[in-house]
Amino acid sequence: MARIIVVTSGKGGVGKTTTSAAIAMGLAKRGYKTAVIDFDVGLRNLDLIMGCERRVVYDLVNVINNEATLNQALIKDKRCEQLFILPASQTRDKDALTTEGVGKILEELSKDFDYIVCDSPAGIERGATMAMYFADDAFVVTNPEVSSVRDSDRMLGILSSKSRRAEKGEEPINEYLLLTRYSPERVRLGEMLSVDDVQDILSLKLLGVIPESKAVLNASNSGTPVILDEESDAGQAYIDIVARYLGEDKPHRFIEEKKGLFSKIFGSK
């Protein structure tokens, strides 16, 4: 039985697709057979971030409409044989998504796969609700910024009331906070919300903090998930996150500012 993870946020542009790609690659590299699905019908970009945009033949909507089988639509990643991508349709719109259709696909995937990562679109409409309906775990991606926090809060409300687990009265979805584009320096200057400020409002399990990093843009330009850039801070942050999700105890490395050589020797100002 696969574990279904939804990467959601409410707000757009916070790092959901970047995170979905990184997490899926991270889990696959650990040996787990992983599928990552793009639910942003009409505005697909998971295939770009994963670097497989030239190999898209069939997509999620084709499979829902029985125009193609799941095997025909799944794209195997060239870098990791445990990772498969199911892209969204670019020409249709979200009305093509149905609960039964999505449910059937996830059920079929669950037979062979260990993890299914659902990349949710922004907003609280059909695409987002479809992506989170069947989830077991939710990664709520939030920027340390007021509108993102409020939208994440709204999304949490929806997760706890409109998911299948909520409707059936089963155990609730495990919610995790992923704080992206974090800048410890700006937090110190009082310009940015700190982890504690965000936790005060959201009260979630902190899975990890991903620092603001140039590596993210470089990664999406080259079509490689940023977790493969192991030298970069963002890449390392995602590696830590996958480890923590799988139960390992890793200290949070990117919350405090990096101290320069002088401050290390002479202490901070």
Add this chain to the structure above:
Amino acid sequence: MTIQSPSATKAALEFKSTSLTIPVLVLLSPDLDSIDQQLDEKVSQAPEFFKNSPLLIDLQKLNAKEMNIQVETIVGLVRQHGFMPIGIRGGNEQQNQEALAINLPVHSIHSQNVPLVEKQVSKTAFVDVKPALEANQSVENKLITQPIRSGQRVYAKGDLIVTATVSAGAEIMAEGNIHVYGSLRGRALAGVLGNTESRIFCSDLQAELVSVAGIYKLKDDLALYPPQTPVHISLKDQSLDIKNI
């Protein structure tokens, strides 16, 4: 290709019977200005209760005194106050025709008329409300231990007790009192059916709006009350009284 036989079509509807309890507006005078003003007073005592409420307009008493009123005018007036008329009764021939012309059914006057004492909101009727409640079963109090997220609404028939945070954008409502032990950042409305004795207790007042029986204060007006300080909000002389605990 399959051909569906006619008998294979599924039933699309069925008719059932039900009985509903609906407020009846008994008109005693044809003076529209008085009606307008008195409706306004009644509604402002419990806006949430009366908003979008179905309403049956009773014209019996008016017709007994030979006082006439245009159905369309009175319907327009009650709609302005947020009611949704579902018909008239006790009208004369012409009033019945007027009602049917604007698609409102004409009801029989032979159904029982139960005085709306328990639900009516007036200062004199208030004394009756308390004993009625004591005679009833205990009203259910609601306890919420999970954070109430933005966009969620919670309604309690009795008291509402929240031991977690109420996020900005959330709405909590109770017919009785509200107690918030976490931070209150959303909207809190106590005494929504008009119970002017309702109170709001909270440990950290950062609310967008607080209201007791329809009398409210916005976040701007609450600027004098610093966060992280327990307060007790009640209604005194038609305005909100906020005391530190």
